[in-house]
Amino acid sequence: MRRVIGIVPVLIGVTIVVFLSVRLVPGDPAVAIAGIAGTEEDLARIRHRLGLDRPVYLQYAIWLANVVRGDLGRSVVNDYPVLPQLVSRGQMTLKLSLMAMLITAVVGVSLGIVAAYRSHTFWDYLAMAFAMTGISMPVFWIGLLLMYAFAVRLGWLPVAGAGTPAHLVLPGLTLALYSTALVSRMTRASMLDVLSKEYVRTARAKGCSEPRVLIVHSFRSGLVPVITVFGLQFGYMLAGAVVTETVFAWPGLGRLLADAIFLRDFPIIQGGVLVIALSFVLVNLATDVIVAAADPRLRYE
Amino acid sequence: MNDTQAIPQVRLTVRAPVSFRRLLASRFLRNRAGVAGLVIVSLFALLGVLAPVLRLDLPDAQDLEHVTEPPSREHWLGTDNLGRDLLSRVVHGARISLMIGVLATSVGLGIGATAGGLAGFHGGKIDETVMRVVEIFMAFPGLLLALLVVSILGPGLYSVMLAVGISTSPAFARVMRASILQVKSEEFVEAAQAIGAPGLTILRRHILPNAMGPIIVHGSLLLGASIVTASSLSFLGLGPKPPTPEWGVMLNEARNYLYIAPHTTIFPGLAILLAALGFNMAGDALRDALDVRLKMD
Numbered sequence: 001m002r003r004v005i006g007i008v009p010v011l012i013g014v015t016i017v018v019f020l021s022v023r024l025v026p027g028d029p030a031v032a033i034a035g036i037a038g039t040e041e042d043l044a045r046i047r048h049r050l051g052l053d054r055p056v057y058l059q060y061a062i063w064l065a066n067v068v069r070g071d072l073g074r075s076v077v078n079d080y081p082v083l084p085q086l087v088s089r090g091q092m093t094l095k096l097s098l099m100a101m102l103i104t105a106v107v108g109v110s111l112g113i114v115a116a117y118r119s120h121t122f123w124d125y126l127a128m129a130f131a132m133t134g135i136s137m138p139v140f141w142i143g144l145l146l147m148y149a150f151a152v153r154l155g156w157l158p159v160a161g162a163g164t165p166a167h168l169v170l171p172g173l174t175l176a177l178y179s180t181a182l183v184s185r186m187t188r189a190s191m192l193d194v195l196s197k198e199y200v201r202t203a204r205a206k207g208c209s210e211p212r213v214l215i216v217h218s219f220r221s222g223l224v225p226v227i228t229v230f231g232l233q234f235g236y237m238l239a240g241a242v243v244t245e246t247v248f249a250w251p252g253l254g255r256l257l258a259d260a261i262f263l264r265d266f267p268i269i270q271g272g273v274l275v276i277a278l279s280f281v282l283v284n285l286a287t288d289v290i291v292a293a294a295d296p297r298l299r300y301e
Numbered sequence: 302m303n304d305t306q307a308i309p310q311v312r313l314t315v316r317a318p319v320s321f322r323r324l325l326a327s328r329f330l331r332n333r334a335g336v337a338g339l340v341i342v343s344l345f346a347l348l349g350v351l352a353p354v355l356r357l358d359l360p361d362a363q364d365l366e367h368v369t370e371p372p373s374r375e376h377w378l379g380t381d382n383l384g385r386d387l388l389s390r391v392v393h394g395a396r397i398s399l400m401i402g403v404l405a406t407s408v409g410l411g412i413g414a415t416a417g418g419l420a421g422f423h424g425g426k427i428d429e430t431v432m433r434v435v436e437i438f439m440a441f442p443g444l445l446l447a448l449l450v451v452s453i454l455g456p457g458l459y460s461v462m463l464a465v466g467i468s469t470s471p472a473f474a475r476v477m478r479a480s481i482l483q484v485k486s487e488e489f490v491e492a493a494q495a496i497g498a499p500g501l502t503i504l505r506r507h508i509l510p511n512a513m514g515p516i517i518v519h520g521s522l523l524l525g526a527s528i529v530t531a532s533s534l535s536f537l538g539l540g541p542k543p544p545t546p547e548w549g550v551m552l553n554e555a556r557n558y559l560y561i562a563p564h565t566t567i568f569p570g571l572a573i574l575l576a577a578l579g580f581n582m583a584g585d586a587l588r589d590a591l592d593v594r595l596k597m598d
Contacts, residue, residue, distance in 0.1 A: 013437030024453050132334075132585075136577035138529050138549075140536045141570030144556055148563050239445035243533050247556075258537050261452040269452050273445060281440045 003288055007281055014281065015067065018274045019060050022266050067274070073267040077260075082271040085256065090275065092162060093245070093252035097237045099172035100179065104233065108180040109226065112187020116222075117214065119192060127184060134181025139240060143174040143247035160249040171248040175240060179233040186229045187222070194222040224295045231287025235280035328590040335586020341579030345572075349395035360393040360546040361385065369562035381551070381565045382558050383544075390546040391572050397547045398576060401462050402528040408466025409527075410520050413473020418512075420474070421481030422504055431474070438471040447530060451539045458541040461534045465527050476519045480512040487511070518588040525580030532573050548573050 047053045054062075066073070072082035115127040147170060151159040158167050194200065195218055203217045241254035249255070253272060260268035329335055348355075363383045372379040378387035420431035438446065446468040447461075454460035484490065485508060493503045534540050535549025543550055548569040555565035 009433065010436055010440055013433070014440050017437060017441075018449075021449055021453055132581060133574070133578065136525055136529070136574055136581050138532055138536075138552075138570055138573045138577070140533060140549075141552060141566075141573060144552070144559060144566050144570070148559055148566070152560055235442040236444070239442035239448070242444065242448065243537065246537060257448065261448060262538060264452070266452075269449070273441070273449050276445055277441050280442055 003285060007285055010281055011278065014277045015064055015274065016060065018270055018277070019063055021273075022270050023056070025266065072271040072274075075260075075265055075268050077263050077265045077268075082267050085268070086253065086271050086275050089251060089253045089256045092250065093238060093241050093254060096168065096171055096175060096241060096244070096250060096252060097234065099168050100176035100237055101230070101234060103172060103176035104179040104183050105230070107176070108183030109187050109223070111180070111184035112226075113191055113214070113219075115184065115188040116191035116195060119188075124188075128188070131181040131184045131188075134177050135185070137177060137181075139174060139178060139243045140247050142177055143170070143244055146170050146174060147247070160247075162250055167250075171244050171250050174247070175237055175244045178240070179237065182233065183226060183229055187226050190225045191218060191222040194218045220294065224291055227291050227294060228287055231284045231290075234283050235276075238276045238279060325590050329586050332586035332589060334582045335590075338579045338582025338584075338586065341575055342583055345395045345576050345579065346399060348392050349399050352393050352396055355392065360390045361544050362389075369558055369565065371562075371564055378568045379562070379564045381555065382562065385544075387565060387568055390551060391548070391568055393546040394548045394551065394569065394572060395576070397458070397541075397545070398528050398532065398573070401458070401465070401531045401547075402524045402576075402580070405462045405465035405527040405531060406469065406520050406524050408463060409469030409473050409523065410516065412467065413470035413475075414477045414516055416470070417474035417477030417479075418481055418509075421478035421485070422508070428478075432478070435471045435474045439475075441468075443468045444530060444533070447534060448539075451534060456539045456542075458545070458547075461531050461540045464534065465531050468530070469523055469527065472523075473516065473519065476515050477512070480515040481508060484508050484512045514591045518584065518591055521584035521587050522581065525577035525584065528580070529573060529577050 044053070052059070070083055072086070074081050075085065111127045111131070115124040118124050147159060150157045150170060157169055158164070161167055200213060200217055203213050208217070238253070241250075241252055242258050243254070244250065245252045245255040246258050253276070256268060257272040257276075259265075260272065363385055364380065367376075367380050369382055370376060370380045376386050376388065378391060381387055381390070416431050416435065420428040420435075441449065447464040450464035450467050451460050454463065490503060490507055493507050498507075531540065532547070532549030532552075535547050536553045538553060540549055541547050543554055551569040552566060555562070555569065559566055
């Protein structure tokens with residue numbers, strides 16, 4: 001509960017940063033709208049209409065009030081309201097991120113457990129070599145390589161776009177690689193830690209079967225730190241989707257954001273960044289709650 | 302004379318004291334992956350430095366009669382869509398990418414370590430304020446913060462550098478603060494306070510030297526990540542403009558020729574991967590050698 005109240009200043013801070021960031025952009029929006037032919041009077045009128053002649057804190061208050069009501073303004077480029085665009089694109093990104101999270105959970109955690117359980121064997125080294133490569137891999141490059149191999153050469157999967165479940169495979173794998181690698185490293189470290197604990201030795205000594213030692217005695221406490229990484233990774237995926245979605249022409253939030261930055265469409269940038277940052281904060285909050293549920297030791301702190 | 306013979310001779314073999322640096326080096330060198338990483342990084346650095354004197358084609362020299370040629374004896378890595386020698390471009394790219402990596406990390410370290418150090422050393426109100434701000438910036442996942450900064454500054458080499466640097470600074474601040482706080486609670490700091498050493502002297506002579514380990518490890522681990530993030534921004538078209546031989550820019554151009562000239566996509570990306578891999582392996586080894594556990598809180 002204290003954690004919930006604790007995020008309020010962070011949320012407010014995020015809105016301030018997003019609001020101020022756009023004001024830091026060089027150039028006067030009034031001049032941009034009026035064009036070179038605009039007179040001083042035109043400029044003053046436009047500034048007044050945009051509210052730019054009011055003090056900054058008042059502008060922020062008005063902007064925030066609008067944001068709370070779900071009004072994020074209109075795109076400068078196509079004049080559509082920002083929020084519906086963010087929502088429809090956000091659903092696509094969510095789909096992609098969930099797919100990637102699923103891959104990360106299954107592959108990353110299993111690799112980590114195998115590596116920890118068979119530590120300092122060939123399998124451990126193989127898994128960790130994969131993980132090291134994975135965290136060093138430029139996302140867009142592995143995306144292009146996968147596209148070349150499985151779509152262009154083999155023709156098994158669609159090159160780009162969205163629509164069928166098959167469209168989800170390559171972008172999903174691409175987005176998942178970094179997180180999978182990171183999670184497998186974290187899982188290994190955490191499981192190694194747990195497997196050396198006294199109670200695991202006790203479990204073995206009293207004749208528990210190995211699967212039982214792993215699943216009942218080690219898994220739960222070993223996975224608690226990994227859950228935190230999971231939450232963080234989800235946020236990084238929402239941001240990382242910018243790159244993956246550009247490679248695979250996936251019509252998601254990231255692509256929208258990348259295009260908006262290119263076109264200097266600030267209402268979209270502002271809205272997109274705000275939505276991603278806020279979801280990141282909320283996901284981390286949810287993660288903390290889950291961690292507390294999984295680890296009773298933390299609840300009493 | 303007799304006296305000395307009466308005393309049983311005890312032979313003490315005293316080993317020469319091992320300096321910290323030598324110990325560190327020997328621990329690092331025992332890590333094979335770390336050495337491999339260091340070799341890779343040095344190789345890239347060497348190529349980057351020597352790029353202008355190596356007998357390569359000019360990175361921008363076009364040869365429109367030999368476009369998208371696969372690797373050959375004349376062009377070891379083949380040519381791109383404008384007939385430019387890919388080897389030359391990749392090697393010149395090493396200069397740019399290493400520079401971006403080092404400068405971006407320095408920016409992040411400079412801002413982050415100063416803020417975190419200040420917070421950790423002073424504590425109280427300053428600590429609270431700085432960490433609040435850090436917490437707010439941590440709410441933006443790394444790449445998103447970099448994107449926000451680039452969209453404010455406009456595309457370009459230096460905005461990418463600055464953007465990546467700024468996006469890494471909150472984490473630097475946390476690492477620095479945690480490490481200062483830890484050292485501050487050590488007994489030798491208390492001892493220095495007890496003999497009345499002034500605060501700045503304690504900071505400079507006792508706290509900082511002992512608090513640098515984690516921040517150095519964190520920085521070395523971020524070098525690789527910074528190179529990858531910066532090249533991602535360039536790939537998105539937010540970095541330097543073509544024909545700059547930057548690896549991300551090259552990949553952005555190459556992706557349109559994925560069908561007919563996959564080698565133009567493979568080599569620049571491979572260079573990014575290897576450079577990042579080198580820094581990450583070396584950073585891992587350095588962390589193990591210094592025996593640092595990176596704490597963020």
